[in-house]
Amino acid sequence: MQKLLKYVRESQIWKSVFRHGYPDTPRNRTLAVLSNVFLHLHPVKVRRSGIRLSYTWCMGGLTFFLFLILTLTGLLLMFYYRPTADRAYEDIFALREHVPIGVMREMHRWGAHLMVISVWLHMYRVFLTGSYKPPREFNWNVGVILLVLTLLLSFTGYLLPWDQLAVWAITVGTNMARATPLLGHEGPLASALSFGGIDFIHAGDDVRFGLLAGRFVGEGALLRFYVLHCVGFPLIAATLMAVHFWRVRKDGGISGPL
Amino acid sequence: MHSLLASMLPGPFAAACLPAGGGGGPVDDGPVAAAIKHAANWLTEPTRYSVASILALIAVLYFRRFFSKVWVVTVFFALSTAFFVFAFQDPNFNAIITKPDNVPIIILFATVVFFSWLSLRRAVINDERTKRGEPTLEGELAKQKVFTWPDLVYSELICLVLFTAAMLVWSILITAPIEEPAATARTPNPSKAPWYFLGLQELLVYFDPWIAGVLLPSFIIVGLCAIPYIDTNPKGNGYYTFDERPFAISFFWVGFLLFWVSFVILGTFLRGPNWSFFGPFEYWDLHKLEPMVNVDLSTWVWVDILGKPRPDNPFVREAPGIVLVIGYFLVLPPLLGKTVMRKMVADMGMIRFNVFMHLFLWFVLIPIKMGLRWTVNLKYFIGMPEYFFNV
Numbered sequence: 194m195q196k197l198l199k200y201v202r203e204s205q206i207w208k209s210v211f212r213h214g215y216p217d218t219p220r221n222r223t224l225a226v227l228s229n230v231f232l233h234l235h236p237v238k239v240r241r242s243g244i245r246l247s248y249t250w251c252m253g254g255l256t257f258f259l260f261l262i263l264t265l266t267g268l269l270l271m272f273y274y275r276p277t278a279d280r281a282y283e284d285i286f287a288l289r290e291h292v293p294i295g296v297m298r299e300m301h302r303w304g305a306h307l308m309v310i311s312v313w314l315h316m317y318r319v320f321l322t323g324s325y326k327p328p329r330e331f332n333w334n335v336g337v338i339l340l341v342l343t344l345l346l347s348f349t350g351y352l353l354p355w356d357q358l359a360v361w362a363i364t365v366g367t368n369m370a371r372a373t374p375l376l377g378h379e380g381p382l383a384s385a386l387s388f389g390g391i392d393f394i395h396a397g398d399d400v401r402f403g404l405l406a407g408r409f410v411g412e413g414a415l416l417r418f419y420v421l422h423c424v425g426f427p428l429i430a431a432t433l434m435a436v437h438f439w440r441v442r443k444d445g446g447i448s449g450p451l
Numbered sequence: 452m453h454s455l456l457a458s459m460l461p462g463p464f465a466a467a468c469l470p471a472g473g474g475g476g477p478v479d480d481g482p483v484a485a486a487i488k489h490a491a492n493w494l495t496e497p498t499r500y501s502v503a504s505i506l507a508l509i510a511v512l513y514f515r516r517f518f519s520k521v522w523v524v525t526v527f528f529a530l531s532t533a534f535f536v537f538a539f540q541d542p543n544f545n546a547i548i549t550k551p552d553n554v555p556i557i558i559l560f561a562t563v564v565f566f567s568w569l570s571l572r573r574a575v576i577n578d579e580r581t582k583r584g585e586p587t588l589e590g591e592l593a594k595q596k597v598f599t600w601p602d603l604v605y606s607e608l609i610c611l612v613l614f615t616a617a618m619l620v621w622s623i624l625i626t627a628p629i630e631e632p633a634a635t636a637r638t639p640n641p642s643k644a645p646w647y648f649l650g651l652q653e654l655l656v657y658f659d660p661w662i663a664g665v666l667l668p669s670f671i672i673v674g675l676c677a678i679p680y681i682d683t684n685p686k687g688n689g690y691y692t693f694d695e696r697p698f699a700i701s702f703f704w705v706g707f708l709l710f711w712v713s714f715v716i717l718g719t720f721l722r723g724p725n726w727s728f729f730g731p732f733e734y735w736d737l738h739k740l741e742p743m744v745n746v747d748l749s750t751w752v753w754v755d756i757l758g759k760p761r762p763d764n765p766f767v768r769e770a771p772g773i774v775l776v777i778g779y780f781l782v783l784p785p786l787l788g789k790t791v792m793r794k795m796v797a798d799m800g801m802i803r804f805n806v807f808m809h810l811f812l813w814f815v816l817i818p819i820k821m822g823l824r825w826t827v828n829l830k831y832f833i834g835m836p837e838y839f840f841n842v
């Protein structure tokens with residue numbers, strides 16, 4: 194057994210993947226982090242205060258982890274889901290009927306709820322420890338955009354089951370856009386954009402129409418939300434997360450008193 | 452929590468199967484149970500709920516040495532659990548609390564309370580240490596450095612495994628719900644936005660959509676972005692503290708805990724059909740009507756005080772409100788800056804001060820309007836439905 198392990202460890206294949214021995218010496222521990230693109234987001238050494246659960250609450254890490262779970266389960270769900278008004282509901286419903294102990298939809302739904310909570314708590318912790326203060330002002334702002342993206346991801350996903358809950362929650366939410374000053378047809382100043390009796394802003398061209406691709410939540414909105422939910426927002430969020438993590442490192446690691 | 456929920460699993464389905472008008476009806480309670488339920492319904496009425504939570508928040512922050520004790524939070528959670536167990540017996544309470552999509556709101560409540568307590572506790576300990584000239588809890592550990600592998604990577608891995616297990620258990624126990632297929636012609640009552648926006652939907656009671664749904668969310672985002680540039684206090688960076696930044700912490704507590712989290716909870720559990728208020732033990736009666744007796748400021752000035760009909764020209768009619776709002780946003784900041792807040796202006800500079808004041812005044816407008824609605828039934832300061840411009 195020992196021999197076999199040794200043989201494997203010394204084979205060309207193993208060595209081509211791992212550039213260092215088991216990480217139990219300072220040298221190998223350093224290499225373990227430096228030679229791995231994912232671990233490399235971490236510095237080699239960290240302050241002991243910064244990795245305490247009682248300090249970070251692990252909420253940033255949890256948010257990221259939830260994002261990974263959601264990406265994975267979301268991908269699997271996409272195999273079974275067609276974003277059209279006559280298919281969407283049936284496809285979701287069929288998941289329950291045809292997959293005996295399927296938990297993908299559950300993991301995706303509960304995970305999405307949790308991600309909203311964990312991102313709030315993460316922001317709360319960052320505020321309470323004053324970690325937005327120099328030099329981390331910029332990373333706080335990246336965080337705010339990530340927070341908005343998290344809500345948008347959740348909001349666009351809310352529509353996809355195409356049941357009563359989904360459609361009406363999105364209707365209530367997007368109704369707000371009608372009242373956008375200048376750009377919504379029931380917003381203040383919209384009537385100022387009316388020339389010679391012709392309204393430039395009306396229900397058929399205001400911001401809400403742009404969001405929904407229609408005057409109400411219909412097939413156009415479903416497709417639009419689907420594309421943003423599955424491709425647009427995740428791509429932006431993933432990119433910004435990379436920036437966010439990189440900046441945590443570059444700003445001197447997790448904050449601590451110095 | 453999970454086992455408790457598991458035993459409740461049929462809850463949502465049972466609730467759905469109750470006869471029409473069911474869930475409600477006379478519930479046979481002993482005198483004690485009835486009294487507790489009555490008290491809970493009474494206390495959660497929005498006015499009392501908001502005032503009570505403001506008072507509670509002030510008390511917790513002021514007596515933070517007491518509230519950060521371990522036994523206090525233990526007793527709090529024990530009492531909450533006891534209340535939940537008791538309340539689950541009630542069909543009305545059960546029907547709303549056991550909806551699968553409301554489970555996260557309970558998690559939100561528990562985690563927010565717990566972490567607020569934890570941060571307060573560490574702040575109290577740190578402040579005492581600083582007073583004695585000792586390093587903070589974080590300061591003591593910050594000097595030591597450890598290897599990412601294994602110290603950090605292993606704890607990440609352990610978190611990940613435990614968390615995945617918990618997610619799996621939850622997902623197996625509670626099936627994701629799906630309602631009737633979408634029907635654009637049938638509006639459900641109540642129609643609620645997704646839960647994380649319910650704080651904003653609650654504000655629709657007091658403000659028009661262009662403020663509650665467009666301006667305020669924008670200001671929240673802008674305000675959050677502005678925080679690091681407005682807060683010039685260099686202290687309290689990288690450790691928990693209260694004494695070194697009392698205003699910042701209190702402000703965030705009020706904003707986040709009160710106006711965001713607690714309104715989400717209010718919107719989820721206590722707002723029923725027509726967005727009417729329902730106590731936790733009340734049946735969601737479609738026909739509950741709340742009288743609308745709100746009046747505009749212009750009606751009040753022209754009709755009640757001057758004893759004339761309201762003028763036809765909307766700008767003349769709304770002049771009192773316009774003057775008031777302009778005064779609030781344009782006169783108040785320089786006035787305060789020249790007088791009571793002179794030191795703040797000197798510390799922050801003109802630009803920071805003005806950005807801060809304007810965001811702050813919008814924030815304060817919320818409790819002002821709520822207070823005026825509750826006390827004198829004010830509808831709008833400026834009511835110009837002609838231009839969809841109501842403040």
Ligand code: HEM
Nearest residue numbers: 249253254256257316324332333336337339340446447448
């Ligand atoms: C998708 C959302 C987000 C993810 C995945 C994420 C992830 C992380 C992680 C893993 C860390 C390392 C420390 C920790 O776990 O606490 C971190 C730190 C940080 N995050 Fe986030 N975050 C997100 C959103 C936010 C938001 C909403 C804010 C603030 C508005 C924010 C501001 C910060 C700041 C300033 C730090 C540095 C904290 C320090 O050095 O102590 N992040 N983030």
